[in-house]
Amino acid sequence: MRYFVIVALACQQYLSIAFIYAAVPVILRSNGASLELVGLFSAVFFAFTINFLWAPVVDCCCLNRLGLRRSWILSTRALSAASMAVMAGLNPTADFVPVLMVCLALATLAATQRIATLGYVAEALATAERPFGAALLGWGGAIGNAIGGAVCLQLIEVVGWRPALLGFSLLLLVFAGWILAIPEPTPREDTASQPPSRLWIRAILRNQSLWTTAGLIAPAVLGVAVAFAMVQPRLVDLGFAAADIGWIGVLANVATFTIIAPLTSAMVARTAPHRAVVWGCTILALSFAGLAFIERYVGTGVSAVASVGIVFAALAVQHVAFTNWFLGLARPGETATDVTFLTSMMSAFALVGFAASGFIATKFGYGTTLILPGVGYALSALFAVATMRFRQNSVEPASDQLLVEHTQ
Numbered sequence: 555m556r557y558f559v560i561v562a563l564a565c566q567q568y569l570s571i572a573f574i575y576a577a578v579p580v581i582l583r584s585n586g587a588s589l590e591l592v593g594l595f596s597a598v599f600f601a602f603t604i605n606f607l608w609a610p611v612v613d614c615c616c617l618n619r620l621g622l623r624r625s626w627i628l629s630t631r632a633l634s635a636a637s638m639a640v641m642a643g644l645n646p647t648a649d650f651v652p653v654l655m656v657c658l659a660l661a662t663l664a665a666t667q668r669i670a671t672l673g674y675v676a677e678a679l680a681t682a683e684r685p686f687g688a689a690l691l692g693w694g695g696a697i698g699n700a701i702g703g704a705v706c707l708q709l710i711e712v713v714g715w716r717p718a719l720l721g722f723s724l725l726l727l728v729f730a731g732w733i734l735a736i737p738e739p740t741p742r743e744d745t746a747s748q749p750p751s752r753l754w755i756r757a758i759l760r761n762q763s764l765w766t767t768a769g770l771i772a773p774a775v776l777g778v779a780v781a782f783a784m785v786q787p788r789l790v791d792l793g794f795a796a797a798d799i800g801w802i803g804v805l806a807n808v809a810t811f812t813i814i815a816p817l818t819s820a821m822v823a824r825t826a827p828h829r830a831v832v833w834g835c836t837i838l839a840l841s842f843a844g845l846a847f848i849e850r851y852v853g854t855g856v857s858a859v860a861s862v863g864i865v866f867a868a869l870a871v872q873h874v875a876f877t878n879w880f881l882g883l884a885r886p887g888e889t890a891t892d893v894t895f896l897t898s899m900m901s902a903f904a905l906v907g908f909a910a911s912g913f914i915a916t917k918f919g920y921g922t923t924l925i926l927p928g929v930g931y932a933l934s935a936l937f938a939v940a941t942m943r944f945r946q947n948s949v950e951p952a953s954d955q956l957l958v959e960h961t962q
Contacts, residue, residue, distance in 0.1 A: 556678045557690055559736050563627065563671045564694025566729040569702040570634050570660040573722070574598060576703030576786070578646070578657060580799055581710070583790045585647045589912035592787055596908030598654060601662035602901035605669060609894040612669040621738030623677070626670035630663045631730035635723045637663070642719035665901075669894050676881065676893070677739040682823075688877040689811070689819035692870055696804075696811035701725070704800030711797050763883055764892065768899035770937045771876060774835055775900050777930025778868050779907025781842075784915045784923045785862045792855055802859060806866040814867050818874040827879040828942055834875040835935035838868045842928030849921065861924055868927060876900070 579592045617625035641656040671691075679687045702722075709718035789799045822830040845864050849857040880896045915923050 560690045561694035564691045565698040567667050568695040568698025571664050572699040572702030574657050577706045580796050581646050583787050589916050598657040598661045601665040603898050605665040606895040606898040609669045623670050623674040624733050624738050628733040630667040634663045635726035638723035642716045672893050684881050685819040685823040685878045688874045689815040692815045692873045693811040696807040699807045700804040704804040707800035708797045772903050773930040773933035775903040776907045777927035779904040780911045780923050781865050781927045783908045783911035788858050788920045806863040810867040810870040814870040815874050818871045822878050827882045830875050832935050832938045834871045835931040839928050839931040
């Protein structure tokens with residue numbers, strides 16, 4: 555039951571997220587929007603970059619009698635349904651600024667729900683269950699991507715913008731009501747929430763481990779964000795129909811999170827979190843290098859479709875390895891806050907990659923956007939190895955000193 559709830563929570567969280575990054579860019583590009591505009595539109599995800607600012611409030615303040623986690627999840631889903639209903643009355647080809655503002659509201663609500671969802675996972679699962687839980691979060695997100703991206707695009711193509719979005723709003727409302735049926739998790743001793751301290755930002759700023767981790771993942775996240783933002787516009791330029799693009803993304807997403815994510819979780823469960831990040835980044839660097847090599851020998855359409863699969867596979871491996879690592883680094887009683895901070899850093903790096911992607915593709919071509927992830931993952935792997943060696947060298951002298959003092 556706990557695993558089912560985690561899948562469902564991730565699914566409903568990604569319904570509006572997928573609509574923003576999978577459906578809206580395709581609609582904009584199909585209506586003649588420039589690549590630069592499509593890339594800059596991803597700025598609506600800025601909320602995921604700063605949601606750590608209100609994470610302590612979500613981590614400890616209950617909104618109603620449903621409980622800490624359920625109260626926030628229910629509220630954010632209900633407001634998302636209302637926002638989608640508002641967007642149904644807008645014209646996506648003329649009301650760009652209003653559409654942008656509603657997407658920003660949807661992203662903010664989704665970013666807030668993610669805090670509550672991470673807290674739910676931390677409290678519902680034991681440490682040994684978290685790698686599999688991370689894989690299930692990704693798989694649930696893949697289902698949400700399918701509904702919010704491909705299914706929504708298909709509905710828009712068949713019945714039009716307004717009826718499709720009104721139906722989508724109703725679906726979000728149903729998901730909100732479903733929260734009433736799930737149990738509130740019982741906080742574990744190592745995850746019990748504490749009242750937010752006025753000095754919690756200072757505590758994060760002084761946490762060297764969190765900042766080292768953020769710097770380590772930066773190249774990987776930047777690189778894959780550039781590729782992710784441009785795989786769908788490339789298919790548009792090659793003449794693929796909007797609904798077909800949505801389903802290509804769905805099949806790639808579901809397949810990778812059904813196959814790649816569980817395999818990654820099995821690997822992660824058998825090794826140290828830090829070492830799993832090294833292996834994951836190394837494998838992904840080699841995968842993108844192989845994609846750049848074979849692109850010369852296959853058709854452009856085949857290469858473009860294959861690049862979608864590689865990008866989603868990279869996101870699956872990255873999601874499981876990084877999420878498990880983040881959960882292990884979090885301080886007792888501050889799990890949701892610390893993990894949210896690290897995911898916020900990921901979102902900040904991704905936001906930079908999204909914004910730059912259109913300019914990179916326009917100036918250097920789509921091929922360059924597929925080379926950058928390989929370079930990024932290679933750098934993150936090297937940084938992870940250097941960090942491991944530095945920590946080992948720091949621990950060994952300290953151990954020797956303790957041995958000397960004990961002998962004396």
